[in-house]
Amino acid sequence: MRHVWRWFGPIDKVTISDARQAGAEGIVSALHHIPYGAVWTPEEIEKRCQEIARMDDGTPSTLTWDVVESLPVSEDIKTQTGNWKEHIDNYRLSMNNLAAAGLRVICYNFMPVLDWTRTDLRWKTAHGGTTMRYDLIDFAAFDLFILRRPQAFSDYPAAVIDAAGRRAKTFDDATAARLVANIRAGLPGATEATDLESMRRELADYADIDADTLRGHFIDFLSEIVPLAEQLGLRFCCHPDDPPWPMLGLPRITSTEDDYVRLLTAVDSPANGITFCTGALGARADNDLPGMVKRLGPKIHFAHLRSVRREDGTIPGSFHEDEHLAGDIDLPAVVTALLDEEARRAREGRGDAVIPMRPDHGQDILTDTARNAQPGYPAIGRLKGLAELKGVERGLKSK
Numbered sequence: 001m002r003h004v005w006r007w008f009g010p011i012d013k014v015t016i017s018d019a020r021q022a023g024a025e026g027i028v029s030a031l032h033h034i035p036y037g038a039v040w041t042p043e044e045i046e047k048r049c050q051e052i053a054r055m056d057d058g059t060p061s062t063l064t065w066d067v068v069e070s071l072p073v074s075e076d077i078k079t080q081t082g083n084w085k086e087h088i089d090n091y092r093l094s095m096n097n098l099a100a101a102g103l104r105v106i107c108y109n110f111m112p113v114l115d116w117t118r119t120d121l122r123w124k125t126a127h128g129g130t131t132m133r134y135d136l137i138d139f140a141a142f143d144l145f146i147l148r149r150p151q152a153f154s155d156y157p158a159a160v161i162d163a164a165g166r167r168a169k170t171f172d173d174a175t176a177a178r179l180v181a182n183i184r185a186g187l188p189g190a191t192e193a194t195d196l197e198s199m200r201r202e203l204a205d206y207a208d209i210d211a212d213t214l215r216g217h218f219i220d221f222l223s224e225i226v227p228l229a230e231q232l233g234l235r236f237c238c239h240p241d242d243p244p245w246p247m248l249g250l251p252r253i254t255s256t257e258d259d260y261v262r263l264l265t266a267v268d269s270p271a272n273g274i275t276f277c278t279g280a281l282g283a284r285a286d287n288d289l290p291g292m293v294k295r296l297g298p299k300i301h302f303a304h305l306r307s308v309r310r311e312d313g314t315i316p317g318s319f320h321e322d323e324h325l326a327g328d329i330d331l332p333a334v335v336t337a338l339l340d341e342e343a344r345r346a347r348e349g350r351g352d353a354v355i356p357m358r359p360d361h362g363q364d365i366l367t368d369t370a371r372n373a374q375p376g377y378p379a380i381g382r383l384k385g386l387a388e389l390k391g392v393e394r395g396l397k398s399k
């Protein structure tokens with residue numbers, strides 16, 4: 001595997017020099033400052049390549065921009081409203097510009113309104129560090145009693161509604177505001193709106209869009225971009241829903257193996273692939289991760305490796321992000337399957353036999369707490385994850 005490291009650009013408190021010292025071989029980045037739907041110009045792309053090429057002191061970093069995460073799909077494209085056709089044209093221009101700059105792997109997602117969602121971004125762990133957590137009761141309390149979504153009462157079991165009601169009574173204004181901010185955290189530039197009213201409006205845009213309609217829109221989008229991606233030699237890889245179940249009444253269509261099989265067969269091309277995110281998919285116990293790598297392997301263009309601890313085993317349920325080699329995900333088994341897939345590709349003579357992998361997320365440990373970087377993307381916590389995963393890989397390869 002090629003060990004890559006996510007870097008959010010110059011705003012990232014973890015620098016390119018840090019990435020290099022952590023053992024990264026390449027960088028995963030995006031132009032977060034460009035609004036969704038707009039074109040990524042050759043100048044902006046080149047600027048990011050230059051930023052990646054230098055250490056803090058100006059010397060060469062030897063790192064290159066290997067993977068785009070994400071080239072975002074606008075809400076207009078997902079709902080097929082407003083400027084969606086223009087956004088698709090712009091998306092295609094961005095693809096041309098990225099290909100011309102030598103980029104080949106492009107990660108994106110098709111989650112409506114919310115990208116990854118947690119209720120707590122700095123949950124204290126037993127070892128004194130912090131990690132990200134999703135508490136189903138907090139989330140339901142937000143949905144039912146803060147957002148006050150009218151249909152929410154039919155979306156949760158009675159026991160969850162009761163518990164959420166009791167939980168909501170304990171919230172003071174500051175706790176409620178923090179919960180809203182955490183749920184909306186996403187990524188820099190991921191969503192423009194942050195207040196409840198705008199969130200209600202965004203949800204209303206999906207009132208008539210169920211999973212089948214959204215899937216139809218996704219397939220229309222793929223039909224527009226995949227043939228061009230093939231021509232340009234780009235490998236697109238869709239990130240799964242995180243967490244992998246419907247939320248806030250919104251449909252989710254990339255949560256399970258079956259979801260992926262439908263999308264991969266609808267537009268069958270080497271350019272239409274998967275970002276295999278073990279932490280996102282692994283929040284459901286019914287996703288067989290090593291089996292998915294075996295069955296969907298040829299279409300995996302990018303891997304995100306991290307573990308979660310499922311706290312109650314229900315779907316939906318509460319979970320938190322555990323250390324990379326702890327929790328409920330058997331990462332050594334996933335790495336074994338990925339190495340088998342790489343070997344299979346090498347035998348086939350595929351040019352993309354080596355799969356880019358990044359240590360996904362990390363707990364905030366040691367000096368991470370003071371640095372306060374992007375939630376989930378601390379320096380030391382990820383360095384530890386990468387070191388552990390490299391150890392697993394080396395051990396398996398030398399067997």
Ligand code: DNO
Nearest residue numbers: 069070107108109115116239
């Ligand atoms: C969270 C990330 C996701 C991912 C996007 C890809 O940390 O894994 O936000 O980048 O969903 O489009």
